[in-house]
Structure formats: structure tokens, C-alpha cells
Amino acid sequence: MPELPEVETVVRQIAPGVEKRTIRGLDLYWARTLSGGTRARVERAIVGARIARSYRRAKWIVFELAAGRGALLVHLRMTGRLFVRATKEPASDYVRLSLALSGGKRLDFEDVRKFGRVHWCADPNEVFESLGPEPLADDFTAEDLHMALTSRRRMLKPLLLDQTVVAGLGNIYVDETLFASGLHPLTASDRLGRADTERIHTNMRRILARAIECQGSSFDVFYRTPEGQPGRFQDEFLAYGRDGRPCRNCGTELIKLTVAQRGTHVCPVCQPKPRRRRVAKKKRTARRTDTTSTSRP
DNA sequence: CGGGTATCCTGATAGC
DNA sequence: TGCTATCAGGATACCC
Ligand SMILES: [Zn+2]
Numbered sequence: 001m002p003e004l005p006e007v008e009t010v011v012r013q014i015a016p017g018v019e020k021r022t023i024r025g026l027d028l029y030w031a032r033t034l035s036g037g038t039r040a041r042v043e044r045a046i047v048g049a050r051i052a053r054s055y056r057r058a059k060w061i062v063f064e065l066a067a068g069r070g071a072l073l074v075h076l077r078m079t080g081r082l083f084v085r086a087t088k089e090p091a092s093d094y095v096r097l098s099l100a101l102s103g104g105k106r107l108d109f110e111d112v113r114k115f116g117r118v119h120w121c122a123d124p125n126e127v128f129e130s131l132g133p134e135p136l137a138d139d140f141t142a143e144d145l146h147m148a149l150t151s152r153r154r155m156l157k158p159l160l161l162d163q164t165v166v167a168g169l170g171n172i173y174v175d176e177t178l179f180a181s182g183l184h185p186l187t188a189s190d191r192l193g194r195a196d197t198e199r200i201h202t203n204m205r206r207i208l209a210r211a212i213e214c215q216g217s218s219f220d221v222f223y224r225t226p227e228g229q230p231g232r233f234q235d236e237f238l239a240y241g242r243d244g245r246p247c248r249n250c251g252t253e254l255i256k257l258t259v260a261q262r263g264t265h266v267c268p269v270c271q272p273k274p275r276r277r278r279v280a281k282k283k284r285t286a287r288r289t290d291t292t293s294t295s296r297p
Numbered sequence: 298c299g300g301g302t303a304t305c306c307t308g309a310t311a312g313c
Numbered sequence: 314t315g316c317t318a319t320c321a322g323g324a325t326a327c328c329c
Pocket of ligand 1: 247248249250251252267268269270271
């Protein structure tokens with residue numbers, strides 16, 4: 001469900017409901033949802049702690065606790081959701097963890113597929129160390145991106161999905177960015193020129209910013225804002241989920257590929273396969289003597 | 298190092 | 314209609 005724009009929306013909407021409240025208790029309904037310590041250890045750290053502030057880093061939602069009690073980091077993965085409810089409201093389906101809060105509220109973490117995590121840590125930097133830059137940060141330049149992409153040879157799409165390179169993109173926004181940039185997802189990253197990386201940088205930031213304005217993208221039951229509304233950016237998709245439909249740019253039918261085990265939507269005309277080689281082929285088969293060859297298409 | 302695959306889970310829906 | 318196969322906004326641990 002959640003990529004940078006959805007997570008940003010969740011943080012903005014959830015913040016007023018939790019900041020300045022004190023955690024009174026922890027209810028855990030799926031053990032593996034909680035990480036970063038045993039339940040007892042985490043409970044000892046957070047119960048009685050006040051939530052000082054909340055913010056987003058990459059796809060993490062961060063609840064910073066006051067008085068050196070560490071932080072709770074929430075990752076929604078595929079189907080996670082957060083809602084603030086009144087204590088007396090009945091529990092909804094798929095609640096995996098719930099924090100009792102002061103003021104008669106609670107914070108529910110729901111997650112159909114159970115991939116999401118609520119992670120406690122003494123210092124969030126432990127987790128953030130391995131993350132790349134925020135794509136919307138003022139100091140994230142096209143030059144930074146150029147270096148990050150061209151300093152190694154990787155397939156372009158998996159590289160953009162790699163959170164250590166740029167933090168926050170997922171399958172939707174990578175497909176949209178590549179379409180807008182006219183680049184094939186299998187392009188070898190070290191073959192990108194300045195003009196290419198410049199376009200990726202510009203388009204990525206424009207698309208993410210616009211998607212935040214739209215409060216993210218919804219196209220099934222999973223992603224809802226904490227206020228319960230679907231996002232609106234799906235109405236502006238040019239690539240994601242549009243396979244079999246005409247390209248908005250040239251009219252050609254979009255196709256769907258699989259890249260890095262992810263559904264990948266491309267216009268075969270606007271995003272031509274790189275002429276040269278794509279990413280390193282493994283050139284096994286030292287020499288074919290052809291003695292055993294049978295069928296050869 | 299880079300890329301492919303399996304794994305964690307459940308439910309919606311496409312296809313027969 | 315009913316059953317089964319496929320797929321899903323993520324990330325990571327292995328294997329070659
Ligand atoms: Zn096109």
C-alpha cells in the first residue's frame with residue numbers, strides 16, 4: 001500500500017491525534033508485528049512515555065518519545081494502516097497492535113497481511129543509517145542522483161526501488177517516474193547520461209509532490225487515509241495499472257513486464273528498450289561446439 | 298557485486 | 314455459481 005506520499009499523508013493526519021498524549025498500555029494481537037525487543041522490554045520503555053512528536057522518514061512513521069524513552073517506528077509494508085480511535089470504540093478487524101493513549105484514545109495498527117512492523121528503538125538513527133536521501137529534500141540535487149545511479153551497474157527500476165539509494169519510492173511511483181522520463185526499467189544505470197538523470201530527478205519530485213497533494217493513491221480496499229478517505233492520485237496515473245490501455249502520450253498499448261518480481265508497466269514506444277545491452281548478461285556458455293545442439297529458434 | 302527466487306501472510310478477483 | 318490460480322503500494326535472506 002504505502003509509498004512516500006501515502007506515508008506522508010498518514011503522518012500528517014495522525015499527528016494531531018497522538019502528539020502530547022501519553023502511552024498507557026500496549027496490546028499485541030500478532031507477536032511478530034512488534035520488533036526491536038521483547039514485548040516486556042518494549043512495554044517497560046514506552047508505557048508512561050509521552051509522544052513528543054511524529055514525522056516521516058522514507059516509508060517509516062516515527063513517533064518520538066519524550067524523556068529519552070526512544071522511539072516507535074511504524075512500517076506499513078503492504079497493507080498496514082493507522083487509526084486513532086476513542087477507547088470505547090469497538091476493535092475493527094485486523095488490528096495487530098494497539099496503543100492505549102491518554103485522553104481516552106488509542107492508536108490502532110491494522111494489517112491484513114501482517115508484513116508491517118511496529119519497531120521500538122532507543123535511537124531511530126540505528127534504522128535510518130542504511131537509508132538513502134529523501135527525494136523531496138531541498139538538498140537532494142540532480143547531481144546527487146546522477147552519482148547514486150551511475151556509480152554502479154544495476155537495472156534502473158530495482159535501483160530506484162532500493163531504499164539505500166533514494167528512500168521512499170515504491171512500485172507505483174517508480175513506474176510513473178520512468179514513464180514520465182521516457183526510460184525503460186531495465187536500462188543499465190551506468191549508461192544514463194546527465195539529461196536522463198536530470199529528468200528522473202525532476203519527474204520524481206514533481207510526481208511525489210503532486211501525489212502528496214492528492215493524499216496518495218487508492219485503487220482497492222487497502223489504502224485509506226487515517227480520516228478514512230481514499231487518495232486521489234490514481235486518477236492521474238499514466239503508467240501504473242494501465243497495461244492494455246493506450247499510452248496517454250502516443251496511443252500505443254501499454255504492456256506489463258515483470259522486473260525484480262514486481263509488475264512493471266511501460267509504453268514500448270515512449271520507453272524503448274535500450275539499444276545496447278541492458279544490464280550485464282551473464283555470459284556463461286564459453287563456446288558452443290554445437291555437437292549436442294538440437295532445436296534452435 | 299548483481300540478479301533471481303523464496304519467504305513472510307491474507308484476501309480479492311480473474312479465469313475456467 | 315463455485316472452485317482454483319494468480320496477484321498485490323515491501324523488504325530481506327539465500328543462492329548462483
Ligand atoms: Zn507511449
